[in-house]
Amino acid sequence: MIKVKTTTVALTTVAALLATGGAAAAVATSDSDADPAAAGTSGTQAQAAKTAKHAPKGDGAKHLCKRAPKIDKRIDRVLRRLDGDVKKRGSLERLEKRISNAKKAGHDDVAKFLGERLKDRRALGPRLEDRQKDLADLRKWCAEQTAEQKDEKEADKG
Template identity: 50%
Template sequence: MYVRRHRRTLLVGAAVAAVLAGTTGAAVAESAPSPAATPTGDGAQALCKRAPKIDRRIQRALDRLNAGADKRGSIARLQQRVDNAKSAGHSEIATYLQDRLTFRKSLVTTLRQRQQDLADVRTWCKDNDGGAS
């Protein structure tokens, strides 16, 4: 009895696997992406259109990073966590958090540079009819 039930389970499992394998193979073959065409422009018009949204996003991130210790995601809050870990004697935690803090501080520099670059883009867009010319 046990052998018969075990054999039936194996047959059902093999049938299900065969069906799934056939379906999966066909789905993969059908969903393979075709090669994308090479770009014909530099995307200036789209960038000019999105510049205000990008500027707001950058400003929001800078505001969050420069906020006080009561704001999640701020440098001050992460600095407080580093200090707390050091005072509690959790050196591994403090090291991990310090590395995150170092990156977060470098992010401010990067975002400020992007903000300056975006200001140049906005000037260019204004002078060039929103990138249409």
């Protein structure tokens, strides 16, 4: 009985939504004085223009080269934090100390939660070191691109 009632309510809700959507579409088409086929076409064109407006025009290399020093500083800061001592918030040692304190206090759920956090934080270090190496390669590439652009400008002037 409950299953039938739930299904009936769901179908009634869907029908009401479809009817409302259909009425809104009818009002939208009746408000425009243009022919319905043209209205559909302009809607499609508007959607395509909106999509094209927000589509990436390139790979973002120029912006990435500009942000590379800031990214490098952030990675260094996080790695220093992870390697900090017990007094440094966010360090591995501090988190290990918190886990031992939770176990001593008998807070097993807290210790388990912090243990998962510690596992994730330990995995973060190698990932950031790899990213730092990739960033060094990116900076070399950016320097090469800048040098090539300067050479092209000098060739155009000369």
